[in-house]
Structure formats: structure tokens, C-alpha cells
Amino acid sequence: MVRLAIIADVHGNKPALDAVLADVRLVGADRLIVNGDVVNRGPDGVAVMEDLLAQGAQFTLGNHDALMNLWHDRDPEIPTEWFHDPFFASFSWCANELSRAGLLQEFTRWPMTLRVDVPGAPSVVVAHGTPDHYREGIGRRMSEARMGQLLDESAADVLVGSHTHVPGEWRLGSKLLINTGAVGAPFNRDARAQYLLLRLQGDCWQPEIRFVPYDLSAVLRNYEESGLLSHGGLSAHIFREELPAAYPIYARFWEWVEGENRAKDWNAWREFERIVLPQYGLTPVG
Structure with missing residues (x-):
């Protein structure tokens, strides 16, 4: 039986990665595919890159992987003022860590889309978002018409995406779209690390989303011990808050400050923390 482990985010x-790789070994996966967003947001970008490269994994490019080179190179695609805004200091910290380790070049080698060919098996196409764009996520907000279009254009029997940090499965006739969920920062109110295992049974792929417990307190400490929390500004603080909540707090904060025409600063965060977070049933980590 062929087993494909597809991990992302x-x-x-x-x-979280250590726990997932142990589970991948436990289930006897034949291949490991890393579907983008290996880095940024978290404190251990260099370590996870080194670990995954040593695994001989196949990679696709995620938007956060691409962002690290764009940020490091001060690419005009990014608003100039962002490079000087303390809110985004975590991006600079992560990009600088990867640059010092000589790892930024790795991202330039990763394809946007990967086709998995297994003799006698239905075709599997893997992309961080969709084959059209790494920021387009497969999920409940995507229309059935769009799902069908993606399946047709990619010529996939099984289309695998990630990006949204929310796992899911959608069937269109004999074809299947799957979101892997996230290893490092799930957004489905379940803080366990999550990934996709595909098992080939006969001539069909059988999907399973694996939920893997890990030591959350360890990564929360790593934010402090690595220097990311002290040098990464408000965004680093919010990314840390997201992990135990398993909820997209960064996106909700961004939407709130834009709606209120507020700066993305600590004063706005404290008000958001006091007024808005409880509306989502969330309590700050501190």
C-alpha cells in the first residue's frame, strides 16, 4: 500500500514538526511532500528548514516562503512603508535568520505545483493554495463551480491544497479536493498539529487528516528564547497568541483596525484584546 504524507504550514x-515527522514514520509513509509555508510567523524557521531538507522531502512554494525573499530584497511588490513599520518587525527577523543561514535560495527552487505520479493510481496534484495562486485557498468559501474548474484545469483526480490552516474534504463526482490543514498554526480551534495522509487502496486514494498532539508550551518558550518575541514587535506577539487559540487572530485584528481606521499598534491591540477577542471566546496567552 502506497502512503503519501502531505504536510503544510x-x-x-x-x-509541532517534530511530532508530525514522528507520526509520519509511525504510519509508514513512503513519500513526504511539504506543501508550502515552511517558515515565517514562528521562531524556528532555520531549524525546520534544515530538518525537512534532511528528510529528502518534495516541496511546493507557499506565500510565506516567497515573502521571505521579497522582504529580504525589499521588493517593490511590498509597500515601502511596511519595511519601516514596527508592526512587521517579525518578518524582518525571520528573513534575516534565514539569510544568515544561507537558506533563502532554497525557496527559489520550489515549484508552485507538484504532480504526484504513482503507477496505476489516480492523479494527485499538490499546490499550496491552488494551481492558479498560492493565496487562493480550497475551503468552504470556495464555490462548487470553482472547485470543478480547478479540477478540470489541473487534470487532477485528487487536488490537494493548504494555505487556509483549516482541513477539509470535498467530493465532486469521482474526484476529490482536500485541504491538509496546518502543522504549525491550525485555525480550526484544534491546536494539535494537522496533516494529510493519502493511502492507496486498490485504485483509490483514501484520505485521512491526522491530528497530532505536541508540546505547545515548548514553542511558546521558543518565541521568547529565540529573540523573536522581543525583536518581532506586535505581529510576533499575535502569532504566538494564535497557537493555543488555533484561530486566525492576526487576520481578525487586521480587519478590525482597517475598519476602525486605526494604526496597527499596541494601543489598538490592547483595545482589540479587551473588546473583540472575547467575542470569539478567546483569552489572551499573556
Whole structure:
């Protein structure tokens, strides 16, 4: 029986990755595919890159992987003022760590889309978001018409995406779309590390989303011990808050400050923390 382990959205969370790789070995996966967003947000980007490269994994490019080179190179695609905004200091910290380790070049080698060919098996196409764009996520907000279009254009029997940090499965006739969920920062209110295992049974792929407990306190400490929390500004603090909540706090904060026409600063965060977070049933980590 062929087994494919497809992991994504590690986001520099080494304790979560360690637990998932142990589970991948436990289930006897034949191939490991890393579907983008290995780095940024979390404190252990260099370590997780080194670990995954040593595994001989296949990679696709995620938007956060690409962002690290764009940020490091001060690419005009990014608003100039962001490079000087303390809110985004975590991006600079992560990009600088990867640059010092000589790892930024790795991302330039990763394809946007990967086709998995297994003799006698239905075709599997893997992309961080979709084959059209790494920021387009497969999920409940995507229309059935769009799902069908993606399946047709990619000529996939099974289309695998990530990016949203929320796992899921959608069937269209005999074809299947799957979201892997996230290893390092799930957004489905379940803080366990999550990934996709595909088992070939006969001539069909059988999907399973694996939920893997890990030492959350270890990665929370790593934010402090690595220097990311002290040098990464408000965004680093929010990324850390997201892990135990397993909820997209960064996105909700961004939406709130834009709606209130507020700066993305600590004063706005304290108000958001006091007024808005409880509306989502969330309590700050501190």
C-alpha cells in the first residue's frame, strides 16, 4: 500500500514538526511532500528548514516562503512603508535568520505545483493554495463551480491544497479536493498539529487528516528564547497568541483596525484584546 504524507504550514514551529515527522514514520509513509509555508510567523524557521531538507522531502512554494525573499530584497511588490513599520518587525527577523543561514535560495527552487505520479493510481496534484495562486485557498468559501474548474484545469483526480490552516474534504463526482490543514498554526480551534495522509487502496486514494498532539508550551518558550518575541514587535506577539487559540487572530485584528481606521499598534491591540477577542471566546496567552 502506497502512503503519501502531505504536510503544510509549519510556519517555523519545530515542536509541532517534530511530532508530525514522528507520526509520519509511525504510519509508514513512503513519500513526504511539504506543501508550502515552511517558515515565517514562528521562531524556528532555520531549524525546520534544515530538518525537512534532511528528510529528502518534495516541496511546493507557499506565500510565506516567497515573502521571505521579497522582504529580504525589499521588493517593490511590498509597500515601502511596511519595511519601516514596527508592526512587521517579525518578518524582518525571520528573513534575516534565514539569510544568515544561507537558506533563502532554497525557496527559489520550489515549484508552485507538484504532480504526484504513482503507477496505476489516480492523479494527485499538490499546490499550496491552488494551481492558479498560492493565496487562493480550497475551503468552504470556495464555490462548487470553482472547485470543478480547478479540477478540470489541473487534470487532477485528487487536488490537494493548504494555505487556509483549516482541513477539509470535498467530493465532486469521482474526484476529490482536500485541504491538509496546518502543522504549525491550525485555525480550526484544534491546536494539535494537522496533516494529510493519502493511502492507496486498490485504485483509490483514501484520505485521512491526522491530528497530532505536541508540546505547545515548548514553542511558546521558543518565541521568547529565540529573540523573536522581543525583536518581532506586535505581529510576533499575535502569532504566538494564535497557537493555543488555533484561530486566525492576526487576520481578525487586521480587519478590525482597517475598519476602525486605526494604526496597527499596541494601543489598538490592547483595545482589540479587551473588546473583540472575547467575542470569539478567546483569552489572551499573556
